[in-house]
Amino acid sequence: MDWQSFWVTIKMALATCVILLPFALILARIMARHEFYGKWLVEVLIILPLILPPTVIGYYMLILIGSNGVLGSFSETYLNVPLAFHMSGLVLASVIFNLPFAIYPIQRAFAAIESNLLEAGALCGLSRWQSFVKIELPLVWPGIVSALVLVFTHTLGEFGIILMVGGSIPGETRTLSIAIYDRVQAFDWNGANTMSLFLLLISSTVIYCLGFLSRLQYGKKDGPHIV
């Protein structure tokens, strides 16, 4: 078992969830509630990572975050943080690649809130922020859980984009998926099998735990389920 790769994978998955969640919440609410000029373009940009092959996204990401890329040179010069072939670059790529997985479940949950509930909130004297915290957030909770499950498990299994942007540097960019690939290339079937089973176990546990969490809100009897 390659524990170094395991911790790289977990670090990347957690960082992706933490960075993506607030961003996805804001964007999902805007997309669900508002009509604006150019909305179709934002929709296309969000869905693009689902349609494009990971290697294509990886290639353009590499161009963007490489030392000569706009983002890469900016980050190196002003923030002193190199992106290409580093964990920070992996996380950035993972955030972009997971945009649709984070936004769509939350957007659907926001869209499902009936407008008269928000009106009832206003007539209870709630401010917009209070209404968001006390009405909207609890009601989109199952959507948030679905998004977290999808993003976390999807990040665990990312391969193409990770290989393009991060390569396979032990302890920095080699994730479990890359390590499994390396083991197979080296005909180490036992090693590949152990790590694959481990990934399967982690993914299943995460889905089960978050599914349980999503049911806590309304009580077990009527709890919403992960979509």
Added chain:
Amino acid sequence: MARRMGRTLFRADFVLTKPIALSASLSLKPREVAVLFGPSGSGKTTALRCLAGLIKPKSGSIEAFSTIWQDESGFFLPARHRQVSMVFQDYALFPHLKAWQNIALACSENEKVARDWLTRFSMSDLAEQYPKELSGGQKQRVALMRALARSPKLLLLDEPFSAVDSMTRKVLRQELIKLRDSLDCAVVLVTHDWEEARLLADKVYILSDGKILQTGTIQELENNPQSDQVSQIIGI
């Protein structure tokens, strides 16, 4: 028994073009029960939403109990700042909150006040239930308690009995008649059931196609309808 009513203190006069064309002029005394009566699509609920501040009329003014809610200069007081409560047609109870929490949200999350309301309506044993676990009549009562818990000056009821069976409707109507005498607010009730209007109204506004056709007491309307259309609408 005649109820004590003050002089006119609520005046609304507004014009709306979207989502439907609507022109309405209403006046109410404190503790008065006014009924907006008309066929489906006549603009009753839209008028109610304008009074609540959920829709901004194109023009007009609303003066409520020495407070301006809207004026011709474009000033518009949002719903959350108005002393108004509303019982929605489908009750709009928050599904993630228990019965007492639904009520508490309208009274600065004061649990004691919320539970007192439940006791007053003999529903304290259902305080911990979620809306899904309540019957139609129970939901209606919780929605009414939530509306009253905010101590409104104006209570808006949007066809509050339409989603329950006829037996429950009769019981709820009687409860509302009893409650009416103890209410310290003006009430605007939307209905297309003339029997309901007869039971509850001090004054009736007949609406059709976004316009008020006639205003008066039940007796005035029944004895002296001003047009065939009014006669048709009230069914005499």
